Amino acid sequence: MTDVNDEQLDALLSAAASGVDYDGLVAEHDVDGYRFETPDGTHEELTEAEFGELADRNPWFVSNWYYWRARDRPDTEVAFLRYLEGADDRPVTDRYETMADDGIVASWGQLRIDIALGEDGHRVYTVRNETEADTAIESLTVHTDPLEARELVKHDDRGRYRPLKTAPTLPTGWAFVDLDGRALAETVEYVYPATIANWHLERRGELDVDHWRETMERQSGIYSVIKTWDRGEGHEHVNWVAEACCADSQCLKRREWEYEDGTPLEVDGGDGEFPCREPCSLVVTAARQWTKLEGEETKRYEFELTPSEKEQIEAIVDAVADGEAESIREADIYEGANRYRARFLRAKRFDEEGRLCGVPTDDGS
Amino acid sequence: MQALVIVAHGSHLNPDASTPTYDHADTIREAGVFDEVRTAFWKEEPSFREVLRTVESEEVYVVPLFISEGYFTEEVIPRELRLEGWDLEQWDSDGTSATHATLEAADVDKTIHYCGPVGTHDAMSDVIVRRAETVTGDSEAGEGFALAVVGHGTERNENSAKAVHLHADRIAETGRFDEVKALFMDEDPEIDDVTDFFETTDIVVVPLFIADGYHTQEDIPEDMGLTDDYRTGWETPAEVDGHRIWYAGAVGTEGLTADVVIERAADAGADVGDAIETVRHRTRSDANASAGD
Numbered sequence: 001m002t003d004v005n006d007e008q009l010d011a012l013l014s015a016a017a018s019g020v021d022y023d024g025l026v027a028e029h030d031v032d033g034y035r036f037e038t039p040d041g042t043h044e045e046l047t048e049a050e051f052g053e054l055a056d057r058n059p060w061f062v063s064n065w066y067y068w069r070a071r072d073r074p075d076t077e078v079a080f081l082r083y084l085e086g087a088d089d090r091p092v093t094d095r096y097e098t099m100a101d102d103g104i105v106a107s108w109g110q111l112r113i114d115i116a117l118g119e120d121g122h123r124v125y126t127v128r129n130e131t132e133a134d135t136a137i138e139s140l141t142v143h144t145d146p147l148e149a150r151e152l153v154k155h156d157d158r159g160r161y162r163p164l165k166t167a168p169t170l171p172t173g174w175a176f177v178d179l180d181g182r183a184l185a186e187t188v189e190y191v192y193p194a195t196i197a198n199w200h201l202e203r204r205g206e207l208d209v210d211h212w213r214e215t216m217e218r219q220s221g222i223y224s225v226i227k228t229w230d231r232g233e234g235h236e237h238v239n240w241v242a243e244a245c246c247a248d249s250q251c252l253k254r255r256e257w258e259y260e261d262g263t264p265l266e267v268d269g270g271d272g273e274f275p276c277r278e279p280c281s282l283v284v285t286a287a288r289q290w291t292k293l294e295g296e297e298t299k300r301y302e303f304e305l306t307p308s309e310k311e312q313i314e315a316i317v318d319a320v321a322d323g324e325a326e327s328i329r330e331a332d333i334y335e336g337a338n339r340y341r342a343r344f345l346r347a348k349r350f351d352e353e354g355r356l357c358g359v360p361t362d363d364g365s
Numbered sequence: 366m367q368a369l370v371i372v373a374h375g376s377h378l379n380p381d382a383s384t385p386t387y388d389h390a391d392t393i394r395e396a397g398v399f400d401e402v403r404t405a406f407w408k409e410e411p412s413f414r415e416v417l418r419t420v421e422s423e424e425v426y427v428v429p430l431f432i433s434e435g436y437f438t439e440e441v442i443p444r445e446l447r448l449e450g451w452d453l454e455q456w457d458s459d460g461t462s463a464t465h466a467t468l469e470a471a472d473v474d475k476t477i478h479y480c481g482p483v484g485t486h487d488a489m490s491d492v493i494v495r496r497a498e499t500v501t502g503d504s505e506a507g508e509g510f511a512l513a514v515v516g517h518g519t520e521r522n523e524n525s526a527k528a529v530h531l532h533a534d535r536i537a538e539t540g541r542f543d544e545v546k547a548l549f550m551d552e553d554p555e556i557d558d559v560t561d562f563f564e565t566t567d568i569v570v571v572p573l574f575i576a577d578g579y580h581t582q583e584d585i586p587e588d589m590g591l592t593d594d595y596r597t598g599w600e601t602p603a604e605v606d607g608h609r610i611w612y613a614g615a616v617g618t619e620g621l622t623a624d625v626v627i628e629r630a631a632d633a634g635a636d637v638g639d640a641i642e643t644v645r646h647r648t649r650s651d652a653n654a655s656a657g658d
Contacts, residue, residue: 074421150387155380161379166410189419194412281407282377285408
């Protein structure tokens with residue numbers, strides 16, 4: 001424990017006149033002198049020198065107050081940073097001991113955030129992919145400028161473009177180090193845009209959720225067709241959309257929007273820390289295509305398949321839907337979605353025009 | 366505090382669609398005249414819908430990184446930003462003359478200065494000229510050169526062609542280039558016949574598009590005959606029918622576009638100090654550096 005920083009002590013002395021009561025630290029100043037209180041004890045009728053000595057013995061309480069209150073931070077940022085270190089639940093001493101020791105570990109989506117104690121009680125944040133929690137920072141590509149996060153998160157580890165920032169495909173191999181609170185919030189903003197703002201609104205009970213119906217009613221241009229998909233005959237189709245797009249395996253946001261106010265969807269919204277407040281542009285774009293496809297009537301087709309071939313088709317759909325097709329090993333011919341198995345099925349069951357069992361899609365084709 | 370929010374289309378499919386938006390935001394951020402500089406996209410995140418809540422400033426200047434007035438600037442962006450009481454009349458525009466309107470947004474307690482798109486600002490003419498300098502590597506490029514400004518055409522929006530004509534006319538009036546013409550992808554005069562429209566041997570072709578993508582990197586090069594297959598690339602300049610075509614790619618990728626964004630905000634009342642001069646100077650240095658590579 002080091003002595004209290006002079007600047008912080010001066011700030012506390014001035015603030016005491018209007019009263020300080022923060023995370024267990026109470027500092028007041030009236031005609032009887034100063035009052036200094038921590039969970040360890042209360043001291044009253046103090047001179048400025050005595051007050052300074054007590055502050056000297058409790059620098060963590062003073063710097064904790066200073067870090068959160070004496071600096072100009074937006075409310076959203078304060079709430080987010082305090083949430084990360086559990087400031088509303090963990091006493092100052094407990095947090096400082098942990099930060100000074102191994103650091104406090106927090107998470108946000110797939111981000112692992114390490115909070116260490118910096119100089120004069122300030123925090124130093126480190127951010128990386130949670131799957132690399134045990135990887136030495138030196139073996140990662142190190143960044144200090146939050147803006148660099150934009151390019152880093154553009155592609156997944158397989159080199160594919162990530163149009164959805166909250167898809168659980170955060171790439172690995174990098175770390176942001178030596179960040180202060182502002183830089184941490186900026187970095188998170190570039191990795192998971194608007195998640196902090198919406199999380200904060202939700203905590204205050206002010207999150208403005210736009211449900212499926214109102215979102216689709218709002219659409220125009222090529223997307224205005226989507227509203228015709230809702231025919232007042234139930235909302236099973238929206239359950240399918242949410243199951244397809246919004247499960248935790250596809251998006252880390254916790255879906256808070258429903259079919260409409262008072263009509264919840266039957267599928268789970270997920271367990272993410274930050275909320276999803278309306279169908280996103282990917283859902284809207286996909287819904288336009290589904291609206292067109294779902295306008296078709298069903299038809300009866302007749303296919304001759306062995307039982308294993310039927311199951312193989314189901315296995316192929318599952319593998320694609322779960323993103324596992326590429327991880328099926330080259331020679332694993334026991335998997336229905338194995339490439340050789342699929343090629344065999346195509347060779348046997350597709351005609352030269354690519355039609356399953358030679359069955360035309362339309363009567364005339 | 367004042368914030369700048371650049372709103373752009375973005376893409377679900379093309380990872381480079383956002384690049385010019387980020388680049389211009391960075392240039393403006395470095396100029397240091399806005400307390401915050403943010404970007405938002407129709408197809409990427411943060412969305413138009415949620416960007417304003419990420420901004421701390423009470424005065425927010427929203428500049429659309431779009432080429433023309435139309436569906437996006439008139440309908441989609443105001444609706445998605447929840448600009449209360451938005452009415453196209455507030456822009457009082459003839460299709461290319463919108464400057465700004467001041468409104469409130471329904472979900473945040475801020476004043477929103479909603480600006481016209483970058484593509485119709487007079488300063489965009491300078492960006493087209495700068496683009497010609499960059500592609501030819503000649504900061505004096507003009508004499509001995511023809512200039513074709515290329516637009517999409519009227520298929521979706523008549524204002525899109527108006528913006529192309531606006532800049533072609535403005536640049537022609539300066540007399541800097543031997544010839545200047547507006548050409549289009551889907552209407553006459555068509556880009557396919559580019560060499561038919563010019564006497565001058567050297568023709569600089571600048572597409573009035575924000576980002577490089579399918580149109581600027583696949584369609585236009587093939588339509589002009591720069592290459593049979595865009596995937597194999599093309600020469601700059603490329604020989605076509607006895608002419609040399611200097612194809613510049615999307616004008617919106619030119620660094621000087623950042624200046625137009627600032628000018629839009631300044632026209633709407635933002636305090637931009639000497640940022641316009643700074644950015645004009647800095648992006649010129651960058652352009653010369655890249656021309657020398």
